[in-house]
Amino acid sequence: MHYRLPLLLALTPQALALWPIPGTLKNGTDLVKLSPTFSINVNVQNPPQDLLDAVSETKGYLATDKLQRLVLGRGSSDATALKTAAELPSLTVTLQNVQPVLPISAEAVKDVANRSEGYTLSIPSDGTPAVLSANSTLGLFRGLTTFSQFWYDFDGVTYTNVGPVSILKDVPAYPYRGFMLDTSRNFFPVADIKRTLDAMSWVKINMFHWHVVDSQSFPLTLPEFPELAQKGAYSASEIYSPADVQDVVSYAAARGIDVMMEIDTPGHTAIIAESHPEHIACSQASPWSTFANEPPAGQLRLASPATVNFTANLITAAARVMPSKYFNTGGDELNTACYTQDAQTQADLKQEGKTLEQALSTFTQATHGALAKLGKTPVVWEEMVLDHNVTLSNETLVLVWISSEDAAAVAAKNFRLIHAPSDYFYLDCGAGEWIGQDPTGNSWCDPFKTWQKSYTFNPLANISAAQAHLVLGGQQLLWTEQSDPQNLDSIAWPRAAVSAEIFWTGAKRPDGKPLDGTEALPRLHELRFRMVQRGVGAIALQPQWCALRPEICNLKA
Amino acid sequence: MHYRLPLLLALTPQALALWPIPGTLKNGTDLVKLSPTFSINVNVQNPPQDLLDAVSETKGYLATDKLQRLVLGRGSSDATALKTAAELPSLTVTLQNVQPVLPISAEAVKDVANRSEGYTLSIPSDGTPAVLSANSTLGLFRGLTTFSQFWYDFDGVTYTNVGPVSILKDVPAYPYRGFMLDTSRNFFPVADIKRTLDAMSWVKINMFHWHVVDSQSFPLTLPEFPELAQKGAYSASEIYSPADVQDVVSYAAARGIDVMMEIDTPGHTAIIAESHPEHIACSQASPWSTFANEPPAGQLRLASPATVNFTANLITAAARVMPSKYFNTGGDELNTACYTQDAQTQADLKQEGKTLEQALSTFTQATHGALAKLGKTPVVWEEMVLDHNVTLSNETLVLVWISSEDAAAVAAKNFRLIHAPSDYFYLDCGAGEWIGQDPTGNSWCDPFKTWQKSYTFNPLANISAAQAHLVLGGQQLLWTEQSDPQNLDSIAWPRAAVSAEIFWTGAKRPDGKPLDGTEALPRLHELRFRMVQRGVGAIALQPQWCALRPEICNLKA
Incomplete structure (x- = not known):
């Protein structure tokens, strides 16, 4: 046994308070x-x-x-x-x-x-x-x-x-460094978004992926479609007015952050039935688990020409007020049973002489065509290139989310990709099941994604040198089934800074060594304490005793 | 497929907004x-x-x-x-x-x-x-x-x-319904403690188990031992003055809450070495993992008569300013290697002619004797009765923490017990490893203890009818290696209300049925939303869409 002398503390390398390094x-x-x-x-x-x-x-x-x-x-x-x-x-x-x-x-x-x-x-x-x-x-x-x-x-x-x-x-090292916030499962006032944008800017994140609507609520007010929020927002006060959206956009842009809005289609749209039941198949169908990955069920009737037209107009209305070159049309978790059992969709398919996949391609070409008219680049979730036969422009950006291992398959199809893997970057994992009547359940993507685990992410794993240019960057994501303004800061920070460093600093630190969590911990403490000083409630990573004594709380110390 | 009619919503049972029921x-x-x-x-x-x-x-x-x-x-x-x-x-x-x-x-x-x-x-x-x-x-x-x-x-x-x-x-149903907060790993200002006491009172919790000091910091100022906080607090502003303690005690008592303070001994005392190195064995010894369950190592020299005297006086100084009948002297996670390799302890044992266990018994009788003089009941962690041969008064209360299954063994020894099981009631589990240099580690008590899991706890599992009177109640606990005021509300609430209901309401609801998470969820939503209205940042349990539609987000809905 030897005793750690106070003198040794003085020899501990000085932690640099920079993030990303x-x-x-x-x-x-x-x-x-x-x-x-x-x-x-x-x-x-x-x-x-x-x-x-x-x-x-x-x-x-x-x-x-x-x-x-x-x-x-x-x-x-x-x-x-x-x-x-x-x-x-x-x-x-x-x-x-x-x-x-x-x-x-x-x-x-x-x-x-x-x-x-x-x-x-x-x-x-x-x-x-x-x-x-x-x-x-x-x-x-x-x-x-x-x-x-x-x-x-x-x-x-x-x-x-x-x-x-x-x-x-x-x-x-990478041009895309993002953070995604879901404002549909639970609502976040503009003040909370702005505080989050501040924190993002402190770590040089340059893209706010705003998953603004989903099946649960439609807080976005679009002048051409006021009824969507009027009927689909949680309440009249849980709405983003056009002025709110511009407020978010300009606040972000002044801090070096682009806002990529997402209107997820054709799935994740159940709430549209509140104002446009004609466009939604399997609306609140039961059991929901047959028709959707989470309640409520409900998807756009993608084979209906009227619905295709409605959706393209909706995407246009949202995209044209956003200065970003990028707009996300979603495309994840499409449920086939919903359409199989929807009489109107079956009739539409028959009328058009199309398979479901063909209808999906037509649907997507309509929304992406609407974006093209505005000079915008479409962004989609990975299923659109890996699971469906949809004709997509090579310009399309693809978010890899189901597994980090899927990046290779997306790259193999020659699409540019953004790393958003649930196994490394989903901030919501590990908080337990939120579906009712499931006392022993855990979150689908258990366990909690620790900052340490996230920090081991390799953007070029299974990506060839020739494909490396397809990797635009990555982001951490907060789905908000179990989050709202009460825990936004604590669930997001400082963890969401991990991808910010991975994709800014790249493979190597200034000393030429690869990124390493042991080196990073004191810097992440610095960032976290500075965030708290600036009013962002980032969580403590260790007892303060450890934060003040770099390395002494390491596993082998 | 059938559609859920809006009419059915009206037939959903009215959730009662009461917690505990x-x-x-x-x-x-x-x-x-x-x-x-x-x-x-x-x-x-x-x-x-x-x-x-x-x-x-x-x-x-x-x-x-x-x-x-x-x-x-x-x-x-x-x-x-x-x-x-x-x-x-x-x-x-x-x-x-x-x-x-x-x-x-x-x-x-x-x-x-x-x-x-x-x-x-x-x-x-x-x-x-x-x-x-x-x-x-x-x-x-x-x-x-x-x-x-x-x-x-x-x-x-x-x-x-x-x-x-x-x-x-x-x-x-049970007279003890508690909540434990560790204010040593990270510090919590009095205002945060008061807000927590408010929330506790809203669910009829009647005991604040204040784990005020530990190995990492000693924020408690005792007039007889001012040096402990002067040298052992994180800073001069991260201290509970005597006035602060009285403020907490009186704020709690006015809200029906007793304050059981804990000074954990003889383990979990490393920080005392900052002011009294003579009393601490294996102070900051390396590797810490040999000498303690977490850094830093350091335990009271339990075989030293001077240290026994010091500790008894310390316990007296703390207990006499607390109005509670209960004082917790700790007793968990005693590390034997620390004493085996401490030359002074070995010399003390030899001098006294005692084994380590005999010395522990003498040590404990001294601290418990000091409490007896004050008319107080000692409270200890389960190891003191299950792992050691310590002479304890039958009046001693025992906190069962390592496993819910250990309650039976404590009851078998005829001790009154408080349920504080890590497998049901530890609020800190599931947040990942906090020890450095362990990128793939998770928390020792993974996974996250969901409110649903906690709610399935049965206070009388493996307890005979004849032993039932020994079960005083239970509590949820927040160890704060990864918590501080930034996430106190979100990690504690509404989860900590679960034990409050289990131990207030008991086995049966007013309708005669057993407690059941499916029934409880709408009420827990009510409690959570009310807490937020009152300024406690309890987390969202589900998307608001589900909170407004009881049962519709159930697994089988």
Whole structure:
């Protein structure tokens, strides 16, 4: 038996408080404190308002984060050295050769392949200004986010302990880094979505996959289809008005986040029967388990020309108010029994002389054709390419969800894909059965997906080098059968930051080593504690005793 | 295939919004609304202040709950009938033959066998006053709690839809109904504890088991031992001062809740080494897994007379400021290797001529003797009677935690027991491994203990009729390695209400049927939605679609 000496604690590697960790990074161990007159100077002609707002928000975080170092003494050992530490007078923010200068909001909604998110950042420890530069306002926003993560508070002094810092070039490994929220099973007010967008932006997530409606409720008000929300929302106050949607969209875009809305079709549409029973087959049919994966049953009558027309118009009405290039038409968990037993669908198929699969293809071509008219790229769940014979444009993006192993099959069909695997990235798993009358049941995707498990995800597993370009990125997802605003923060954060790092940092950390949960844990603590300081209720990962003593609570310590 | 007709929804049994469900209950289906001049008249001479406060708090809930009925339309179908519904003018609160009248706070801290929690309640639907009567102010408090659960809001009218109500006698099946919170692994400010006490009181929980200190931190300030918190708290602001403790105790007692504090000994004491290294064996020894069930290692030197004396004084200092008759001295997870390799302990044993077990018995008799001097009953974890040869008073209460199956063995030894089984009642299970460097690990007590599973717990399983009197009750428990104020509400509620009902209502509901999760779900929804209205962030159990349609989301529906 040997005793762990306090001295050893001092030798513990300094945890960098950065998440996601930049691809390149050099830093020292100097203390650098913000000058009392610290300023952020925007060296951009006619700077867009959202850039100025981002600068203001960054200064706000510097002033209010008040995060103490996660070490014994919480920074008290820095007190003496801080008195003589170099002061950082300012951060200069510059754009490189950009004509014209676009707002962050405009950069954020470009095609993912054309987003310029990289930046260069230096924080000297000699009293000279820090410099942030990028090729776009979006890159500057990412750099401001990184800059804001360096700072601790001790006794009113805001400082970093890893100066000087040089990030020569930090660019994302993958262009799509998302988070999905289901606002149908339970409703989330705009304020909760905005808080979530803030948290997403802190870890450089750039896509909010808004699963806005589903079989349980239709909270989305579309001017052309007001009846859907009037009859399908949980209540008049649990609705996203057109102004709410624009509020979410612009709040997201100003933070570098595109909003990919989803209207899941033709399944997951039972609630449409409240206003349009003519379009829904097997509406609330019983037993629900025969006709749907969860209650209530009900699917769009995909073989009905009127329903196809209705759906294409619905998709058009939703997509045209969204600035994103992407719109998700769903396509998961289609139930065949529902159509087999729906007399009208059988009559429609007969009339059209089509099989169900042919009707599904026609249906999908109609909705995707509507998107094409708007210049948008369709996004679908994996069944649309793996389980059905649907004609899809090669431009279509495919969300892989049933199993991480299905990515290979999607890539083999030459579709671009987004990793959203239930076995790694579903945040709702492990909370137990929510269906009634099943006392010993657990969630279908048990167990709970720990951050550690999620962090072992390999985006290129079973993907050949030639197919690697098909992997656009990935996301974690919150289905909300058992969630609502009461547990949104605690179920999502910091876990949802795991995919943000996997898909930003890529395979290797700045030291050239692969991502590794043991290295990541102290940084994830830092992120989590900073989130709490900023008002996002991320959960504790360990006893604070462990958080303050990196590595000492490891399995083999 | 058949379609579920809307008409059938109207035939769905009315969910009673009561939790725990009273043992006797008769009710109708009349609407009864609170008069605009509704008052609660306390027909008690010289009423104690805490009773008056409870009445005020009840009136507050009636005014601010604003809970709409959990049905389609949220009560809109009641609108017409409400106009002509009977008005309840008042609730009369009376005590039966009580001399002297004690405050709730005094009743709440009596020996559990002597607490009088029963009450009688009637709510007529003919415009005459409601009447609540009991044999103690504590019984009145329980009745006020029940009364406050009947009321819904529709368009500003506060009403019930189950009048008239007659609860001839509602008494708890078991005298101990608890909730345990660990405030050592992570710290919880007093405000969070108070909010939790409120929620506990809403479901008639009568014992707050405060696991206040452990190996990771010592947030408890005791005037005789200020150094323990000074050196052992996470920070100067993460401390319970003597005033904080009294604040918790009095807040709890006014709500019918006794506070059983625990100072876990001789294990789970590593943090004491920060101020008293002389008393701790294997302090932060490595590897921790050899010397403790979780980091850090460190146990009281139980064979040292000085340490025995220190511990007895510590227990005395803590217990004497608590009004409860009960104090928990712990006794779980004692690690033998720690003592085998501690030179001082080996020398102490040799000096005393004792085995480790004999020393443990001496140690325990010292701490329990200290409690006896204060007139307090010791409480211990099950290992103290099942794994060790410790001389214990027959008065000792035993917490059964390792497995629900161990209750039988404790009862066989003729000890009174409290059910706290990890396989049914541990709220922390299923959140994944928190130890570092274990990417594929899960929590030791996986899976997540769903409310449904907890609800199937049988307090008398494997307990003979002759032993039944030994079962005092039970509790759910929150160990906080992965919890802190950010997720306290969402991880605890409404799940922790399950044991509250099992041990209040007992084996049978008012209709004579056994407790059953399918019946309970709509009531648990009611409780959860009411908790949210009152500011406790209890999680959603199902999509709102299901919450508004009882039974339709059942497995076989």
